[in-house]
Amino acid sequence: METKSKVSYYRVNKNRYAKNGMMVLTILACSLIVLIVVGLTIRSAPILFSRPLSELLFSTEWKPFKGQFGFAPFIVGTFAVTGVAVVIAVPLCLLTAIYLSEYASSRVTRFVNPFIDVLSGIPSIIFGVWGILLVVPFISKYIAPLFNVSSNGYTVLAGGLVLSIMIFPIIINVLLEVFKTVPNEMKDASLSLGATKWQTVKKVLLKRALPGVIAAFVLGLSRAFGETMAVLMVTGNVSKLPKSLMDPTYTLPSLIANNYGEMLSIPMYDSALLLASLILLMIILFFNIISRIILVKIERNYQ
Amino acid sequence: MSDNNFKTHISVQNLNVHYGKNHILKNINIDIPDKKLTAIIGPSGCGKTTLLKSFNRLLDTSQSPMVTGKVVVNGENIFDPKVEITHLRKKMGLLSQRPYPLPMSIYDNVAYGPKIHGLRGKKNIDEIVEHYLRKASLWEEVKDRLHTPAVRLSIGQQQRLCMARGLAVEPDIILGDEPTSALDPHSTQSIEAMFNSLKENYTIIVVTHILRQARRIADYIMFMYMGELIEHGPAEQILDDPKEKMTKEYIQGIIS
Numbered sequence: 001m002e003t004k005s006k007v008s009y010y011r012v013n014k015n016r017y018a019k020n021g022m023m024v025l026t027i028l029a030c031s032l033i034v035l036i037v038v039g040l041t042i043r044s045a046p047i048l049f050s051r052p053l054s055e056l057l058f059s060t061e062w063k064p065f066k067g068q069f070g071f072a073p074f075i076v077g078t079f080a081v082t083g084v085a086v087v088i089a090v091p092l093c094l095l096t097a098i099y100l101s102e103y104a105s106s107r108v109t110r111f112v113n114p115f116i117d118v119l120s121g122i123p124s125i126i127f128g129v130w131g132i133l134l135v136v137p138f139i140s141k142y143i144a145p146l147f148n149v150s151s152n153g154y155t156v157l158a159g160g161l162v163l164s165i166m167i168f169p170i171i172i173n174v175l176l177e178v179f180k181t182v183p184n185e186m187k188d189a190s191l192s193l194g195a196t197k198w199q200t201v202k203k204v205l206l207k208r209a210l211p212g213v214i215a216a217f218v219l220g221l222s223r224a225f226g227e228t229m230a231v232l233m234v235t236g237n238v239s240k241l242p243k244s245l246m247d248p249t250y251t252l253p254s255l256i257a258n259n260y261g262e263m264l265s266i267p268m269y270d271s272a273l274l275l276a277s278l279i280l281l282m283i284i285l286f287f288n289i290i291s292r293i294i295l296v297k298i299e300r301n302y303q
Numbered sequence: 304m305s306d307n308n309f310k311t312h313i314s315v316q317n318l319n320v321h322y323g324k325n326h327i328l329k330n331i332n333i334d335i336p337d338k339k340l341t342a343i344i345g346p347s348g349c350g351k352t353t354l355l356k357s358f359n360r361l362l363d364t365s366q367s368p369m370v371t372g373k374v375v376v377n378g379e380n381i382f383d384p385k386v387e388i389t390h391l392r393k394k395m396g397l398l399s400q401r402p403y404p405l406p407m408s409i410y411d412n413v414a415y416g417p418k419i420h421g422l423r424g425k426k427n428i429d430e431i432v433e434h435y436l437r438k439a440s441l442w443e444e445v446k447d448r449l450h451t452p453a454v455r456l457s458i459g460q461q462q463r464l465c466m467a468r469g470l471a472v473e474p475d476i477i478l479g480d481e482p483t484s485a486l487d488p489h490s491t492q493s494i495e496a497m498f499n500s501l502k503e504n505y506t507i508i509v510v511t512h513i514l515r516q517a518r519r520i521a522d523y524i525m526f527m528y529m530g531e532l533i534e535h536g537p538a539e540q541i542l543d544d545p546k547e548k549m550t551k552e553y554i555q556g557i558i559s
């Protein structure tokens with residue numbers, strides 16, 4: 001009896017230590033985000049307190065030498081490039097994922113899946129090079145003339161295109177996982193009523209998977225907001241407000257990557273770049289929170 | 304009524320189904336009577352679901368089963384490439400082992416089929432929804448919350464909703480794959496009562512592994528074992544006086 005209870009105490013204690021240890025790690029991981037926000041805020045405080053926030057956010061004048069720091073071109077550039085990427089990626093990823101999960105035979109999926117995985121493992125600099133070699137000249141030669149503008153090809157559109165390809169694999173893979181959660185019997189129920197496969201996809205699969213579909217695109221969006229290297233290589237990096245898809249642009253991540261560590265002798269420059277990071281982080285957090293709210297709303301309505 | 308004096312609705316001729324190397328259904332031959340309830344009995348894994356699903360061609364297509372032989376419904380072989388599969392399925396309502404309401408409201412679940420087949424007009428659809436919810440004895444329970452999600456219903460109510468949904472496309476055959484196995488006794492009773500009243504107008508085929516249920520509802524019984532159709536005949540004969548040794552042993556509970 002005695003030994004038995006000793007052994008069980010040992011097990012109970014072990015369980016308790018493990019639980020507490022894991023909890024500490026979890027708290028550490030969560031507090032990391034707080035630490036990052038606090039750190040960035042402290043370091044960007046000098047510029048935040050020296051100018052009105054509206055000037056920083058809405059002014060289009062970016063002249064560090066003259067002490068003018070308007071972030072509008074970069075914020076707009078970031079949204080423009082990301083927006084183009086998502087607009088291109090959403091329909092293509094949806095159709096691809098629907099095809100792979102509902103229509104393709106297992107032989108086809110076995111063949112295609114490795115390609116998607118390879119695509120997701122390609123470093124972004126390779127996408128950048130590919131963009132310079134193919135996408136930029138293509139836009140300059142064929143797309144720009146279509147709109148009667150002359151462009152060297154380094155544009156919002158180029159950034160969006162390259163970025164959309166980069167977020168393809170992550171979105172498709174998440175969508176495939178999401179579609180797997182819809183029970184076959186539910187699709188069979190629709191088919192057995194005489195619905196076609198396409199009707200079943202539209203009215204049952206997509207409807208049931210909607211929260212997951214949104215989550216997939218927010219994940220892609222977050223990834224796209226922060227993507228640096230490839231975008232930096234093909235957007236021309238001109239700190240002016242882009243007026244069309246055919247204009248060059250400059251995104252927040254590109255700004256930070258191109259300039260951090262250089263020209264720190266300019267007053268406030270360092271602080272301005274950290275503010276750029278803070279703005280980027282806020283944008284991403286904002287989208288994550290919005291998507292969470294949408295998910296909860298949808299789940300309440302359907303489940 | 305004498306044993307062989309029925310009209311045939313579904314005629315299965317030399318039906319074989321293979322999944323890869325596995326021979327799942329072995330040379331099935333049977334004429335399934337019109338406007339009667341036929342129960343398929345047999346131990347689990349013997350191919351009951353596979354047989355049922357081959358009737359509305361819902362076999363798991365991702366595993367690409369090989370199907371040979373014929374299933375003739377209303378004089379037409381359903382495996383004929385010319386057969387329009389959506390028309391075929393519209394003729395057969397399906398109740399699965401667990402109810403799977405579609406991810407929409409109660410109302411939309413029933414309206415789904417008719418709308419897919421082109422029914423328009425709110426008034427028409429309202430009528431259909433009420434009619435079939437009544438037929439599935441669910442109307443009184445849900446008439447005040449037609450537009451709430453169907454998943455909020457109890458399992459028993461969900462299965463009756465699935466029945467209403469299936470009847471709403473006006474099939475002439477109803478297929479049930481152990482449709483009461485997930486239900487409480489009360490819901491089971493109400494589904495069985497529904498079958499008993501529906502068989503005047505529909506040909507019903509129900510898979511069951513509960514012999515007492517077969518006794519309560521079946522007119523005709525087919526007993527399957529390891530992918531083979533061992534014996535079939537009028538319910539009393541199979542249950543009380545089986546000809547085959549295997550059927551006898553299954554009925555007595557020696558094999559299961």
Ligand SMILES: Nc1ncnc2c1ncn2[C@@H]1O[C@H](COP(=O)(O)OP(=O)(O)O)[C@@H](O)[C@H]1O
Pocket residue numbers: 322325327346347348349350351352353354363366
């Ligand atoms: N999609 C499938 N792929 C491979 N084998 C299957 C598939 N579906 C069913 N089977 C096999 O067919 C046999 C009969 O299954 P099933 O018709 O579901 O039996 P029952 O409904 O009588 O329990 C089982 O041995 C099962 O493993």
Ligand SMILES: [Mg+2]
Pocket residue numbers: 348351352480
């Ligand atoms: Mg089964």
